[in-house]
Amino acid sequence: MxxxxxxxxxxxxxxxGNGVVANEDVSLELRKGEIHALLGENGAGKSTLMKVLFGxxxxxxxELILNGAPVTIKSPQDAISKGIGMVHQHFMLVPSLSVAxxxxxxxxxxxxxxxxxDKAVESAQNIAKEYNFxxxxxxxxxxxxxxxxxxxxxxxxxxxxxxILILDEPxxxxxxxxxxELFIQLMxxxxxxxxxxxxxxxxxxIKKICDxxxxxxxxxxxxxxxxxxxxxxxxxxxxxxxxxxxxxEKNDQQLTEQVLLKVRNLTVNNSQGVLKVDxxxxxxxxxxxxxxxxxEGNGQTELIDALTGLNKKYKGIIEIKGKDIAHxxxxxxxxxxxxxxxxxxxxxxxxxxxxxxxxxxxxxYKKHRYSGxxxxxxxxxxxxxxxxxxxxxxKCRSRxxxxxxxxxxxxxxxxxxxxxxxxxxxxxxxxxxxxxxxxAAAFIRQRLLEFRDAGCAVILVSADLTEIFSLSDRLAVMxxxxxxxFFNDAAHVxxxxxGQHMLGIKRDEVLEGVLYE
Amino acid sequence: MxxxxxSPDFFGTILRSATPILFATLAASIAAKSxxxxxxxxxxxxxxxxxxxxxxxxxxxxGLGLLLTVIVGGLIGAxxxxxxLNLKTxxxxxxxxxxxxxxxxxxLLLLAxxxxxxxxxxxxxxxxxxxxxxxxxxxxxxxxxxxxxxxLTWLSLLAVLVMHLxxxxxxxxxxxxxxxxxxxxxxxxxxxxxxxxxxxLIISGALAAMGGFYLSGGYMNMFTKDMSGGxxxxxxxxxxxxxxxxxxxxxxxxxxxxAQALAxxxxxxxxxxxxxxxxxxxxxxxxxxxxxxxxxxxxxxxxSGK
Numbered sequence: 001m002x003x004x005x006x007x008x009x010x011x012x013x014x015x016x017g018n019g020v021v022a023n024e025d026v027s028l029e030l031r032k033g034e035i036h037a038l039l040g041e042n043g044a045g046k047s048t049l050m051k052v053l054f055g056x057x058x059x060x061x062x063e064l065i066l067n068g069a070p071v072t073i074k075s076p077q078d079a080i081s082k083g084i085g086m087v088h089q090h091f092m093l094v095p096s097l098s099v100a101x102x103x104x105x106x107x108x109x110x111x112x113x114x115x116x117x118d119k120a121v122e123s124a125q126n127i128a129k130e131y132n133f134x135x136x137x138x139x140x141x142x143x144x145x146x147x148x149x150x151x152x153x154x155x156x157x158x159x160x161x162x163x164i165l166i167l168d169e170p171x172x173x174x175x176x177x178x179x180x181e182l183f184i185q186l187m188x189x190x191x192x193x194x195x196x197x198x199x200x201x202x203x204x205x206i207k208k209i210c211d212x213x214x215x216x217x218x219x220x221x222x223x224x225x226x227x228x229x230x231x232x233x234x235x236x237x238x239x240x241x242x243x244x245x246x247x248x249e250k251n252d253q254q255l256t257e258q259v260l261l262k263v264r265n266l267t268v269n270n271s272q273g274v275l276k277v278d279x280x281x282x283x284x285x286x287x288x289x290x291x292x293x294x295x296e297g298n299g300q301t302e303l304i305d306a307l308t309g310l311n312k313k314y315k316g317i318i319e320i321k322g323k324d325i326a327h328x329x330x331x332x333x334x335x336x337x338x339x340x341x342x343x344x345x346x347x348x349x350x351x352x353x354x355x356x357x358x359x360x361x362x363x364x365y366k367k368h369r370y371s372g373x374x375x376x377x378x379x380x381x382x383x384x385x386x387x388x389x390x391x392x393x394x395k396c397r398s399r400x401x402x403x404x405x406x407x408x409x410x411x412x413x414x415x416x417x418x419x420x421x422x423x424x425x426x427x428x429x430x431x432x433x434x435x436x437x438x439x440a441a442a443f444i445r446q447r448l449l450e451f452r453d454a455g456c457a458v459i460l461v462s463a464d465l466t467e468i469f470s471l472s473d474r475l476a477v478m479x480x481x482x483x484x485x486f487f488n489d490a491a492h493v494x495x496x497x498x499g500q501h502m503l504g505i506k507r508d509e510v511l512e513g514v515l516y517e
Numbered sequence: 518m519x520x521x522x523x524s525p526d527f528f529g530t531i532l533r534s535a536t537p538i539l540f541a542t543l544a545a546s547i548a549a550k551s552x553x554x555x556x557x558x559x560x561x562x563x564x565x566x567x568x569x570x571x572x573x574x575x576x577x578x579x580g581l582g583l584l585l586t587v588i589v590g591g592l593i594g595a596x597x598x599x600x601x602l603n604l605k606t607x608x609x610x611x612x613x614x615x616x617x618x619x620x621x622x623x624x625l626l627l628l629a630x631x632x633x634x635x636x637x638x639x640x641x642x643x644x645x646x647x648x649x650x651x652x653x654x655x656x657x658x659x660x661x662x663x664x665x666x667x668x669l670t671w672l673s674l675l676a677v678l679v680m681h682l683x684x685x686x687x688x689x690x691x692x693x694x695x696x697x698x699x700x701x702x703x704x705x706x707x708x709x710x711x712x713x714x715x716x717x718l719i720i721s722g723a724l725a726a727m728g729g730f731y732l733s734g735g736y737m738n739m740f741t742k743d744m745s746g747g748x749x750x751x752x753x754x755x756x757x758x759x760x761x762x763x764x765x766x767x768x769x770x771x772x773x774x775x776a777q778a779l780a781x782x783x784x785x786x787x788x789x790x791x792x793x794x795x796x797x798x799x800x801x802x803x804x805x806x807x808x809x810x811x812x813x814x815x816x817x818x819x820x821s822g823k
Contacts, residue, residue, distance in 0.1 A: 076704075076705055076707075077707040080706075080707065088705070091702075092699070092701055092702035092705040092706075093699065093702055094694070094695045094698045094699045094702050094703070095698065095699070096694070096698060097691075097694070097695065097698075101691060102702075105691065105692075105695055105702075105703070105706050105708070106692070106703070106706035106707045106708050107706070107707075108688040108691060110688060113687055114682070114686045114687055115686060115687060115688050115691060117686075156706070160706075
């Protein structure tokens with residue numbers, strides 16, 4: 001029977017405890033022996049849907065039908081026993097054990113009270129041979145390259161009898177050669193009748209090996225398509241889109257003469273040595289907002305870390321107001337009136353067990369106004385704290401309340417209040433409104449515009465396209481560490497165009513207007 | 518002094534002194550392999566030293582006394598596991614609580630049981646016997662070292678072998694090592710990590726109990742307060758320096774046995790004040806840890822610099 005459905009997920013609804021609707025009436029149907037792409041941006045709900053399938057999360061509504069019979073999957077073990085295997089993005093391997101030991105972990109063959117290691121090695125070898133995986137099963141996992149580790153993960157699932165394999169962004173960690181090799185393996189698996197769910201947001205890869213694709217956006221399914229019948233442009237249009245239109249009154253732009261931040265040939269490798277920012281150059285003057293859009297993981301984090309002095313291991317030149325910052329400490333950089341709203345407010349934005357007041361002053365407690373020779377000037381700090389709490393509408397019981405007790409939006413307001421209260425000339429805002437309520441988001445956006453009007457240079461990195469569109473003056477799209485597109489007038493960019501640049505379908509070689517020279 | 522050091526007697530002393538540390542080191546290793554630092558070893562040993570005296574006098578049998586003591590040790594291991602795994606107590610804090618309870622609790626229990634204050638002089642306990650094995654006894658030098666050792670010393674050597682086989686050759690051993698190294702990975706293949714860690718801590722407690730029993734029923738023939746003398750803590754260092762493996766731990770334990778034996782010899786020769794000599798095992802720990810971690814750090818730097 002061709003086109004037989006091995007698995008149907010019908011009308012899945014999942015709402016997390018914090019009220020986030022991760023899946024809203026999502027349906028997915030898998031046919032036997034297909035490679036099915038699950039496509040969507042970060043936060044579109046792909047992971048949640050797969051967690052439901054793999055028994056990590058239980059759905060609030062909806063049903064699962066496996067091989068024609070309704071099932072409930074209570075745990076990953078349950079999923080494995082029903083023939084569903086998952087290869088996680090972060091490998092679930094024990095480094096000091098051999099490949100064979102990892103494969104048989106939890107289901108070891110025995111001889112008496114001991115593990116039958118000969119048999120374990122043999123069966124690991126057999127399954128590797130059966131699927132044409134070129135692996136030495138006696139190697140220790142900590143000594144093999146990433147591409148092989150992934151193969152071990154796939155073998156692990158196959159050894160446990162997986163008929164349906166979920167691969168969560170399998171190519172994210174692979175080199176192009178390893179990716180090609182993986183694709184050959186996946187096609188062989190398909191020939192053998194396995195069904196594969198391929199989670200990705202790389203359209204070219206999906207075009208290459210997937211049969212059908214289900215596209216998700218903001219927790220909803222945008223439909224399932226035959227990959228052969230849909231263009232990458234159409235896919236990107238379905239994937240990227242803005243939710244509601246937000247409009248701000250934007251005043252006419254008044255640019256400063258001076259270039260406040262100058263970046264030339266910036267190149268950054270991450271700690272694993274992977275190239276994350278690739279020969280990037282740009283300028284920004286006071287009085288403008290430079291928006292940086294892009295799918296997460298294309299070098300935005302590394303770029304910001306270099307600009308703010310958090311990472312000093314970069315090549316190229318970064319100049320703030322004409323001064324090279326290669327040897328400046330973070331506090332030197334901050335004393336040049338640069339403010340930074342970090343991407344992750346809980347880990348690097350605030351100290352959650354300290355009070356609002358203490359957090360508000362963590363970047364300026366050394367200033368003469370707030371600190372004497374030995375002791376902090378308590379009165380001055382308290383007065384200013386209360387002013388900031390009022391000005392930034394921070395909802396709290398008192399300035400002494402721990403920041404960790406506040407809601408996400410209010411925590412962000414504390415951080416923003418701290419960063420904005422130093423009269424910055426340059427603001428680097430990385431995902432400033434992620435995951436916070438609409439009111440707080442609007443407030444922060446409004447303030448960013450006010451700073452722009454006052455002659456401040458703002459770099460805005462955001463995954464929220466609405467925000468990017470409505471605030472940016474100039475707009476850059478990052479893809480694989482480079483600007484794949486650059487627009488001098490953000491108002492005239494269409495979502496469609498932006499989406500194609502974000503997903504690497506369109507890549508401009510010559511970028512006009514990036515530099516003011 | 519050198520004559521004393523090179524005699525078979527001296528090597529025998531090393532083994533005798535190493536025995537309790539070896540048990541505790543094995544106990545530390547298995548807990549560490551499962552991902553938990555068992556800092557309660559000191560307290561478990563102290564409790565076991567007391568219970569060894571009580572149980573053996575009560576049952577008039579060293580064997581039964583040892584068995585009951587080991588059960589109590591396993592039980593304390595389970596209590597630690599309950600605090601750490603069920604109640605999510607910080608493992609160090611839970612261990613400190615057990616250790617403090619042991620310090621005061623043993624003195625109190627002894628007083629309640631026999632009326633003795635700090636030393637179990639009125640308790641008629643049965644110590645574990647020394648054994649001589651005729652065949653081994655005839656080997657020159659080595660025979661003299663091994664012959665007449667306590668049955669628990671033999672047991673500790675056997676425990677190294679059994680632990681090695683258990684950790685590296687059995688499915689449960691594999692599970693323990695997996696849980697300790699990557700809990701998520703172990704759980705993703707259906708291993709119940711809590712159960713595995715419970716088992717590891719119970720075994721750890723039982724091993725430490727054997728060491729404790731040896732202290733009051735082999736090394737000495739009575740219980741004295743605080744007689745564990747920091748061996749539970751030394752064992753943590755020894756285990757770590759031995760890479761948390763049974764065989765590695767065995768060799769490091771011998772090193773600490775050597776330090777202890779040296780201290781004993783030096784006491785006789787009176788080259789130094791007694792109080793300074795008592796510091797030797799602890800100084801060895803400090804210096805050993807320093808040397809070990811310095812070499813590890815250098816090794817890491819070499820590897821990453823490559």
